[in-house]
Amino acid sequence: MRSGGSRFVGAATRRIARGIDLDEIVLGLCRATVPTFADAILVYLRDPLPVGDERPVGPVVLRLRRTDRIPLDPDTDSGRLSLLPSQPDLSPAVGGGPAAELCEVEAGGPLAEVLRGVRPVFGDSQAARAALPELLGEGPSVATGQRTVLAPLRGRRRVIGAAVFVRRPDRPPFEPDDLLVAAQLATHTALGVDKAVLYGREVYIADELQRTMLPDSLPQPTGVRLASRYLPAAETARVGGDWYDAIPLPGNRVALVVGDVMGHSMTSAAIMGQLRTTAQTLAGLDLPPQEVLHHLDEQAQRLGTDRMATCLYAVYDPVAHRIVVANAGHPPPILLHRGGRAEVLRVPPGAPIGVGGVDFEAVELDAPAGATLMLYTDGLVESRMRDVWTGIEQLRERLTATARLTGPNPPPLEPLCDEVLDMLGPGDRDDDVALLAARFEGIAPSDVAYWFLDPKAQTAGQARRLARRALARWDLDDLTDAVELLVSEVVTNAVRYAERPITLRLLRTDVLRCEVGDDVPQLPRLRQARPSDEGGRGLYLVNRMARRWGATRLSTGKVVWFELAMPS
Numbered sequence: 154m155r156s157g158g159s160r161f162v163g164a165a166t167r168r169i170a171r172g173i174d175l176d177e178i179v180l181g182l183c184r185a186t187v188p189t190f191a192d193a194i195l196v197y198l199r200d201p202l203p204v205g206d207e208r209p210v211g212p213v214v215l216r217l218r219r220t221d222r223i224p225l226d227p228d229t230d231s232g233r234l235s236l237l238p239s240q241p242d243l244s245p246a247v248g249g250g251p252a253a254e255l256c257e258v259e260a261g262g263p264l265a266e267v268l269r270g271v272r273p274v275f276g277d278s279q280a281a282r283a284a285l286p287e288l289l290g291e292g293p294s295v296a297t298g299q300r301t302v303l304a305p306l307r308g309r310r311r312v313i314g315a316a317v318f319v320r321r322p323d324r325p326p327f328e329p330d331d332l333l334v335a336a337q338l339a340t341h342t343a344l345g346v347d348k349a350v351l352y353g354r355e356v357y358i359a360d361e362l363q364r365t366m367l368p369d370s371l372p373q374p375t376g377v378r379l380a381s382r383y384l385p386a387a388e389t390a391r392v393g394g395d396w397y398d399a400i401p402l403p404g405n406r407v408a409l410v411v412g413d414v415m416g417h418s419m420t421s422a423a424i425m426g427q428l429r430t431t432a433q434t435l436a437g438l439d440l441p442p443q444e445v446l447h448h449l450d451e452q453a454q455r456l457g458t459d460r461m462a463t464c465l466y467a468v469y470d471p472v473a474h475r476i477v478v479a480n481a482g483h484p485p486p487i488l489l490h491r492g493g494r495a496e497v498l499r500v501p502p503g504a505p506i507g508v509g510g511v512d513f514e515a516v517e518l519d520a521p522a523g524a525t526l527m528l529y530t531d532g533l534v535e536s537r538m539r540d541v542w543t544g545i546e547q548l549r550e551r552l553t554a555t556a557r558l559t560g561p562n563p564p565p566l567e568p569l570c571d572e573v574l575d576m577l578g579p580g581d582r583d584d585d586v587a588l589l590a591a592r593f594e595g596i597a598p599s600d601v602a603y604w605f606l607d608p609k610a611q612t613a614g615q616a617r618r619l620a621r622r623a624l625a626r627w628d629l630d631d632l633t634d635a636v637e638l639l640v641s642e643v644v645t646n647a648v649r650y651a652e653r654p655i656t657l658r659l660l661r662t663d664v665l666r667c668e669v670g671d672d673v674p675q676l677p678r679l680r681q682a683r684p685s686d687e688g689g690r691g692l693y694l695v696n697r698m699a700r701r702w703g704a705t706r707l708s709t710g711k712v713v714w715f716e717l718a719m720p721s
Contacts, residue, residue, distance in 0.1 A: 264283075376469075397587045551572065606655050636667065652672060
């Protein structure tokens with residue numbers, strides 16, 4: 154091969170290799186060959202393209218993926234391309250007439266034989282004369298002279314398409330060395346297409362993995378409003394280990410979680426998913442935040458010695474207007490007060506999850522109504538352009554400036570999240586960004602009734618009287634009969650097994666919620682009572698009459714709750 158041809162092939166293959174997705178690679182082939190190597194090109198690819206070791210079923214179908222040609226001269230026919238002297242308009246790439254968009258390769262036919270042979274052939278060869286009409290459409294035959302090259306595109310395991318190179322009549326025909334050039338172009342293109350298809354499949358899997366790992370929607374617990382955002386680092390690195398979650402807890406409390414697994418890969422996303430699932434399970438046990446982080450740390454160590462993550466876990470109680478926060482190496486949260494002051498909360502930083510052998514410390518802080526807690530990952534505040542503490546200060550200033558726009562009223566939550574993300578400049582997207590915002594609304598003390606009751610036979614009657622008085626105070630007399638019946642059933646079941654005082658709490662929000670807590674961890678289950686059984690029917694009444702009901706195991710026992718719709 155001449156040195157000039159070698160330089161052309163080197164430049165062309167580098168251009169092809171720069172492509173990441175399918176269109177970029179095919180475009181690279183077209184731009185590299187027209188007009189330097191050919192005056193026109195048609196690129197056909199299998200439809201659908203097989204991925205990896207997939208074994209396609211059914212006939213092989215080729216689809217015209219792209220064409221390219223030199224511009225036609227409007228004043229003369231000398232610029233027109235032709236595979237056939239009598240019919241120059243064969244395709245958009247070679248003159249304007251239609252080429253076949255789809256071609257079903259006949260098993261054992263001439264096109265199948267050329268594709269199986271792998272090596273490019275001249276258009277005037279016996280094999281190509283029969284194969285080209287099958288590929289391009291019936292009617293024309295190949296022009297005399299070596300002005301057409303048909304090159305199979307063979308990937309790592311199979312033929313995945315074909316390329317047709319064409320030269321016009323006023324240009325020298327292809328030479329035997331040009332078949333070697335076409336072969337190298339075809340090989341690099343086919344390998345690039347294979348790479349692009351695999352990458353596309355990985356991106357699809359990664360997107361699905363990321364989508365399933367993050368919550369589809371946030372819960373809407375009473376006493377707090379939530380909003381969230383997630384941004385990938387870039388289109389070419391869409392999967393990372395950042396996550397957020399909001400988990401309802403007994404007593405109208407909610408756990409707020411944000412975390413970041415180190416790395417950007419499907420492995421990081423998978424580890425994130427395992428840690429998120431573990432956090433949800435631990436939250437269901439109603440463990441203190443520092444205990445949740447301790448168990449997450451143990452889980453990370455079980456996953457591997459290099460599985461590191463940061464995490465912040467907070468529990469908000471809308472009745473007490475308090476929040477308990479524990480941190481494992483994560484950037485501190487920011488609390489935006491109702492008056493517009495933004496405060497970086499002083500939470501012990503702790504060690505990242507996965508270090509092992511460290512204790513985590515929790516702090517309890519005020520959570521006043523109207524305040525907004527902002528949890529985020531370091532991708533929001535740290536980049537090559539700034540260190541993490543500079544970014545945290547910029548975030549605090551951004552929140553303060555945004556709150557000033559709405560005066561004494563808190564800024565709307567969704568626009569506030571968008572405003573926060575706007576602080577990211579073009580050079581600030583080095584990492585994923587997860588953002589969770591919680592607007593504290595709280596539950597007024599006047600809407601809560603709470604009692605401790607001794608576990609004795611008279612307790613059920615006492616509970617009915619207390620509930621009746623609370624409902625009368627709230628002007629909810631229409632619910633008295635139903636509440637008395639259901640409270641009696643649930644309290645009677647608690648008294649039967651409890652050894653310590655039980656708790657009874659009524660909460661008036663958009664629904665009436667009743668919670669009965671005891672020190673017995675076994676959860677009640679619906680079961681069919683036998684005719685001889687004295688009890689076992691209480692839960693059927695609860696299930697029939699309540700809007701919703703459930704039971705949650707706590708570290709100190711359990712809580713059984715039910716909700717009734719408020720009268721209209």
